[in-house]
Amino acid sequence: MVQARPRVIIIGAGFGGLSAAKALADAAVDITLIDQRNHHLFQPLLYQVATASLSPADIAAPIRSVVWDQKNLTVVLGKVSGVDTEAKTVSGDNGVRSGALPYDYLIIATGARHAYFGNDHWETFAPGLKTIEDATAIRHRLLMAFEQAEMAIDAAETERLLSIVIIGGGPTGVELAGSIAELARAALARDFRRIDPRKAKVILVEAGARLLATFPEDLSAAALKSLQRLGVEVRLNARVSDCNAQGVKIGDDFVGAGTILWAAGVQASPAASWLKVEADRAGRVKVAADYSIPGHPDVFVVGDTAALTDARGVVVPGVGPAAKQAGKYAARVIMARLHGEVAPAAFVYRNYGNLATIGRRAAVVDFNWIKLRGPLAWWLWGGAHIFFLIDFRNRVAVAINWLWSFLTYKRGARLITGPTITQPREADTERKGMSQE
Amino acid sequence: MVQARPRVIIIGAGFGGLSAAKALADAAVDITLIDQRNHHLFQPLLYQVATASLSPADIAAPIRSVVWDQKNLTVVLGKVSGVDTEAKTVSGDNGVRSGALPYDYLIIATGARHAYFGNDHWETFAPGLKTIEDATAIRHRLLMAFEQAEMAIDAAETERLLSIVIIGGGPTGVELAGSIAELARAALARDFRRIDPRKAKVILVEAGARLLATFPEDLSAAALKSLQRLGVEVRLNARVSDCNAQGVKIGDDFVGAGTILWAAGVQASPAASWLKVEADRAGRVKVAADYSIPGHPDVFVVGDTAALTDARGVVVPGVGPAAKQAGKYAARVIMARLHGEVAPAAFVYRNYGNLATIGRRAAVVDFNWIKLRGPLAWWLWGGAHIFFLIDFRNRVAVAINWLWSFLTYKRGARLITGPTITQPREADTERKGMSQE
CATH class of the missing domain: 3.50.50.100 (FAD/NAD(P)-binding domain)
Structure with missing residues (x-):
């Protein structure tokens, strides 16, 4: 009866993924936000937990409670193990259940881990x-x-x-x-x-x-x-x-x-190997000017997992504000396509x-x-x-x-x-x- | 030159041990407060941590920072494994170092664990x-x-x-x-x-x-x-x-x-087996009216580890206020002995x-x-x-x-x-x- 709404999968509820999700709050899409943890972490203050000033709960909030009122969004606790860009599915364990989740648009915002450069x-x-x-x-x-x-x-x-x-x-x-x-x-x-x-x-x-x-x-x-x-x-x-x-x-x-x-x-999360696309030395996916990946305009990689030099020639740094801007930008690109509108102007990183x-x-x-x-x-x-x-x-x-x-x-x-x-x-x-x- | 000061060892920095330590703050003794954890825990609110209302640090305080200004006291992080009431020493690992720590007075306030009655x-x-x-x-x-x-x-x-x-x-x-x-x-x-x-x-x-x-x-x-x-x-x-x-x-x-x-x-901690004395079914040491153990007037067991019916015939319950009162009482008994004074009146539990x-x-x-x-x-x-x-x-x-x-x-x-x-x-x-x- 009803035309099924486009499915957007967002992997990762850090700064990038969460800002993409929020930017899509009013879009006529069904969003699945997948994270392997139940909480969004305010990483800039993490060192204060490590040095006993703050408690973990002071700088982390349950993802579900952050987005509970976003009706077009479902939170899934689970670990993604792969992406099939031909079948357009995401696979993993736990919450990413029964084989594979299908998507129309995919935003990967899985961040980075510390890296030891071969040691x-x-x-x-x-x-x-x-x-x-x-x-x-x-x-x-x-x-x-x-x-x-x-x-x-x-x-x-x-x-x-x-x-x-x-x-x-x-x-x-x-x-x-x-x-x-x-x-x-x-x-x-x-x-x-x-x-x-x-x-x-x-x-x-x-x-x-x-x-x-x-x-x-x-x-x-x-x-x-x-x-x-x-x-x-x-x-x-x-x-x-x-x-x-x-x-x-x-x-x-x-x-x-x-x-x-x-x-x-740091070393980016393994998105590049999921996608079988080119990565830089830190494992970051080399994305196009609109944060999509070459050959797959429906797949976006944002935040610390992406490598991009913006329209002004600035290398976008691996910091929270840049991830937020990228997430929001990818959401705008998706909305423009859904509405058949002109794509937004090329991404420019704003360093506040x-x-x-x-x-x-x-x-x-x-x-x-x-x-x-x-x-x-x-x-x-x-x-x-x-x-x-x-x-x-x-x-x-x-x-x-x-x-x-x-x-x-x-x-x-x-x-x-x-x-x-x-x-x-x-x-x-x-x-x-x-x-x- | 100087007469060595009497050594008091307190095992356990819960309500009982901490109140004993504080009651001895002005006594001319050297106190060693041993605990296997670095924090005193406010147990009555522990269920709020279990149900996600409070953070652990909200109901726990580092023992060292609770007693830092008590000059006659040393905090030792370590696990006690035994007591020799003849040699008057406490043995264990970690902080309880180099074999055994000698004591003149010993207060055991090691609390209880939950028990499954044989299951x-x-x-x-x-x-x-x-x-x-x-x-x-x-x-x-x-x-x-x-x-x-x-x-x-x-x-x-x-x-x-x-x-x-x-x-x-x-x-x-x-x-x-x-x-x-x-x-x-x-x-x-x-x-x-x-x-x-x-x-x-x-x-x-x-x-x-x-x-x-x-x-x-x-x-x-x-x-x-x-x-x-x-x-x-x-x-x-x-x-x-x-x-x-x-x-x-x-x-x-x-x-x-x-x-x-x-x-x-609950089941009391293994103090009874360390001391080789009689315990009740819940493992609590049957103490004398002054919280010392039979035959060893220099060893006290207080709090959830002790079983006592007080001077009015009231069974002292395994709750925080009772442990605090018992710890303080044991400290008073020790101080009376040190000063050659009359022992304090028999313990009476005050249920507030x-x-x-x-x-x-x-x-x-x-x-x-x-x-x-x-x-x-x-x-x-x-x-x-x-x-x-x-x-x-x-x-x-x-x-x-x-x-x-x-x-x-x-x-x-x-x-x-x-x-x-x-x-x-x-x-x-x-x-x-x-x-x-």
């Missing part, structure tokens, strides 16, 4: 930060290192346990380093009897010549200064050549470390600014038209992040937690959960992929 | 609620059951997945049942497309003739009414004879269930009241001199719990979370973390003891 065995020693589980595993490791240092009898071992090496001087590395330095120097400072957490050594290693390579140079310099003021040792032009259970080899220098964190690179925070009171902000640093930048950074958080409750909870730690120097989420056994490395390895909040 | 294999199917890990595992199971129901093709299977059986009609069982009923009927109600969460069946099974057996009879009746108003099916005089992956056998009646929760009994909440707006409160039920009781219950929460930040965070869910009917911590695979039962079993927040 995948380093992951055991130097975990990265992309999911809630990553964050609580890092929190466990970090807090356990202080507990073990408190128990250690050997002075050299104590020093090693109190050394934290962060690899990669982009925003995540800079933010982790600042937050960990403050954790050691303020939140933990008075809580131990045998060790002095303030003596913890935080080392930030960057292969390039400056921190925050995508920021203007003077902000890189400001970030460096702020970190050094917090006591972070920043090593520029320094390349990690090995990682093991005892520490990190930086060039020819071996640095013992109780905690090693990886913030040095770059922000990074260094500890509790400093930040660097580049709004293009104005550059800021110091406390004012910090407040702007905080306000902007709270503003973009997904719902009211999270905003209030995060504001309260920040205010509390600002006033008391404490950390609200300093929990070590799961077994507190003697060898945290093995424990962490086993726990990979296991459930944490 | 330990039921634990896989019907997990209990005592730790943060228990709570997040239950949250995972509960939320995944709705996700799986949404995916299920078979109507009978959908109905089974949407059935939740809670075994045990004490405060934990009653509070779980009320909270789960509201989760299904309000928070989840509009979030699914194929199922109607409001049709979820919540069944509370109690072996005795009434709920809340330790409360006055009219409050038991009020609790029953409140639960029924929320749509909970309460089965009294009903005994569970078997549990498996498909459901629960209640008497001769098999009830299919996607989630089974155990709130029917019993509270239980049923969903968001009803509660029953028994203050001995006054009994309350309904919304006023709920607000009293909430206020009392927030007041007793361990620190300012937790109080504010919990108040915000409650206000938010009160106004919006949503749940702030509705996260499914870890793998969302098809068979949650197996996954949960593997995850036992693994790390969650």
Whole structure:
């Protein structure tokens, strides 16, 4: 009787997928939004979960509750394992049930994982930060290192346990380093009897010549200064050549470390191999100017999974705002086709600014038209992040937690959960992929 | 030169151990507070973590940060495995280092775990609620059951997945049942497309003739009414004879269930076997009138690990306030001995009241001199719990979370973390003891 409505499948409920879904809210389509997790994650604040400032639920919202009132959308919890661009179906397990789901339009927004550039065995020693589980595993490791240092009898071992090496001087590395330095120097400072957490050594290693390579140079310099003021040792032009259970080899220098964190690179999700299309070295799908893939105008890849140089010649960066813009753009392309309208103008990435925070009171902000640093930048950074958080409750909870730690120097989420056994490395390895909040 | 100060070891930083430690704050002793976790847990609100209202960090505080300013105290993260009452030492692994820690006075406050009365294999199917890990595992199971129901093709299977059986009609069982009923009927109600969460069946099974057996009879009746108003099916005089992956056998009646929760009994920690002393059927150490153990006046057992009938003939119950009172009392006995003073008067348990909440707006409160039920009781219950929460930040965070869910009917911590695979039962079993927040 009724003409079936076009089916749109969106894979991934991150910034890209969610913004595509919302942009299609009024379209006469049936949307299926597939994610392997039940929550949308506000990744920019993930490092605050890893460093015990925020709880996971503060920065994550159930996907179903974000889109519950979007009547043309069904949320499916499931893991996609493949796409058949000829049959136009998506296959997978769990929620992607009974073989394959058919689509008329497909938007892939599956993001990226951290990458070890051919040294995948380093992951055991130097975990990265992309999911809630990553964050609580890092929190466990970090807090356990202080507990073990408190128990250690050997002075050299104590020093090693109190050394934290962060690899990669982009925003995540800079933010982790600042937050960990403050954790050691303020939140933990008075809580131990045998060790002095303030003596913890935080080392930030960057292969390039400056921190925050995508920021203007003077902000890189400001970030460096702020970190050094917090006591972070920043090593520029320094390349990690090995990682093991005892520490990190930086060039020819071996640095013992109780905690090693990886913030040095990402690898796109396997969309390119699903689609059998060309990818760049980071695994990102080379998309056409309208975010569709060559030869398949009904398949779009957006966000960290896509590689695109926009109409003005700007390489679209792998950040949240770019993913949001791309998701929305792909939705507009689909709507134009459905309505037989002219395709929207070629995609242009709008860079509203770059922000990074260094500890509790400093930040660097580049709004293009104005550059800021110091406390004012910090407040702007905080306000902007709270503003973009997904719902009211999270905003209030995060504001309260920040205010509390600002006033008391404490950390609200300093929990070590799961077994507190003697060898945290093995424990962490086993726990990979296991459930944490 | 100086006379060594008496060494007090306290095992367990729950309500009993922590109150003993605080009562000894000004004593001329060296206290070692040992716990296998880094956090003190506010257990009365644990069911709200299990039902996605609160985050773990809202009801847990790092032990070190609770006692950081108590100069005569050292916190040790470690697991005790034995006590030698002749040599007067405590042995264990991890923080309880280099063999054995010597003590002059020992206070054991290690609490209890849920017990299955000889049916330990039921634990896989019907997990209990005592730790943060228990709570997040239950949250995972509960939320995944709705996700799986949404995916299920078979109507009978959908109905089974949407059935939740809670075994045990004490405060934990009653509070779980009320909270789960509201989760299904309000928070989840509009979030699914194929199922109607409001049709979820919540069944509370109690072996005795009434709920809340330790409360006055009219409050038991009020609790029953409140639960029924929320749509909970309460089965009294009903005994569970078997549990498996498909459901629960209640008497001769098999009830299919996607989630089974155990709130029917506890077993004390193994202190009795460490001490080689007599225990009651629940494993609790039969202590003397001053909470010391027979033949060892320097060893005290308090809280859920101890069995005592007080000087007025009242059986001291296994609740937080009783543990606090006992911990403080044991500390006073120790201080009297140190100062050569007369021992304090025999222990008398002060019952300030019993509270239980049923969903968001009803509660029953028994203050001995006054009994309350309904919304006023709920607000009293909430206020009392927030007041007793361990620190300012937790109080504010919990108040915000409650206000938010009160106004919006949503749940702030509705996260499914870890793998969302098809068979949650197996996954949960593997995850036992693994790390969650």
